[in-house]
Amino acid sequence: MNDSLTPSLAWVNGSDAPELASVDLGFMALTDSASLIVAATQGFAQPYGLHINLHRQSSWANLRDKLVSGELHAAHSLYGLVYAVQLGLAGPAKHMAVLMGLNQNGQSINLSRALQYAGVTTPDALDRRTHQSDSKLTFAQTFPTGNHALWLYYWLASQGIHPLRDVDSVVVPPPQMVEHLQAGRIDGFCVGEPWGASAVQQNLGFTLATSQAIWPDHPEKVLACSAEFAEQYPNTARALVMAVLEASRFIEESADNRRSTAQLLSAAEYVNAPVGAIESRLLGEYDDGLGNRWHDHHAIRFHGDGQVNMPWLSDGMWFMTQFRRWGLLREDPDYLGVARSVQQLGLYREAAEALGIAVPPSPMRSSQLIDGKIWDGSDPARYARSFKLHALSDATLVHADR
């Protein structure tokens, strides 16, 4: 970790100017890409002499391939995608870098109207439906090793449903979820907004659980690049982090700023969804489509005085514990070592401090998840083995203590 405290002085001297005049940044059509789109279009990178070219991607796999090949310099990424590439879970391994967190919360698990009409509107009813019926339900998530697979698995398992045995899983790119639900090809999906709200507003489905109900203030999207890029162009990477940090702070400065962010996102070239579908949950106003409305205290957030943007080591490690839990990793990785190499704490610290944004003293944070378990990053190998429902593929299991 780099504890240098003098980056702002270097900026003044002009010696830290970005090596590149422009960066190619990939994103998916999701509400949680907001800080990147605001940074790129509202002049937040200009003071650093950096131009951000936005490139919307049609699928996470496509975004991953372009990030690995270098066609994109950096991208809006799933934590799970970055660590899967780092560990070589679904193809050749490549050293990756998480520059900063982009958001917490704001994903949801939604079911079809058909299930609602069959009376499946509660976790208990879903449990009965999956265990008492011969036909398996099909749930869509967004990427085999992605966050949404892991949120879906975690939530189902917390309700006593084994995600790999009791239901079928398919992968669908986010903007196509609603269409597949409507066509009856899937019974439910886990995805980022606005696609959950969109299903509710079109009266095609209802929200059964929000991701923040699984883990309040959970890590979600990150700004990622290859480790090679971060090493080769450190000043460009830092300028990019600073621009996105300022855009994140700007979005949260007022309700008016959040509303105009929703307007911007709804444009055809960004999320391409009605502003109504984006704005409500961006402002924390939830309607589950079953008649329940509430203001969510853990709705999507982009900055939280830097709490959201800190590349916590414990956040990165958590995704590896879930890969282990579900058999994607056949043995324990060096959890801490891998997280330390991926999470760019030193670079983030320089960028945040130059902007007067507080950097937490510890790289670990502690949270309680929906099943009552505490995750604080202290013993990842034990944590990964501690779940009652799992798909651990080795024989050396210690007792599950759920």
Place this chain on the structure above:
Amino acid sequence: MLRILLINDTPKKVGRLKAALTEAGFEVIDESGLIIDLPARVQAVRPDVILIDTESPGRDVLEQVVLVTRDLPRPIVMFTDEHDPGVMRQAIKSGVSAYIVEGIHAQRLQPILDVAMARFESDQDLRAQLHARDQQLAERKRIETAKGLLMKMKQCNEEEAYTLMRRQAMSRQQKLIQVAEQIIAMSELLG
């Protein structure tokens, strides 16, 4: 297959070169007309590489080459029978990608053209980066101007002016620079 536009106004040399290039498997388009038509010819023929002689056209062609490079970038390879470092330096400074000295043999062409293509691509990247930097600076100046105008109009501070401009831009699904241009235009109109 690489398509090569071969330019020369000294027929003797073209004859030899063309044979060598064709033998090496390139598609050669022979251009022996007036050099002043070069930009138009490049546009019409769309060659992968332009091969020209430095010797007879001299400085005027070099100037022409620069123009061609700017409007419709192509790797340019120069050849000459005379080894003149001064002319070579001048040519490379003008955007020429590679330089062939003395006689050309068919088997030597491919690596030279490969180098020319590779070097051309990295030159293009550099040029795009420089262009982005220039544009960046110009946009920043316009935004600064608009911010100043807005501060005067609304009697507000710098940060408030930025927030107003950004909110307006976002609500209209526009970029900050677009709103800055609108403010400047409006201010000019109202005098």
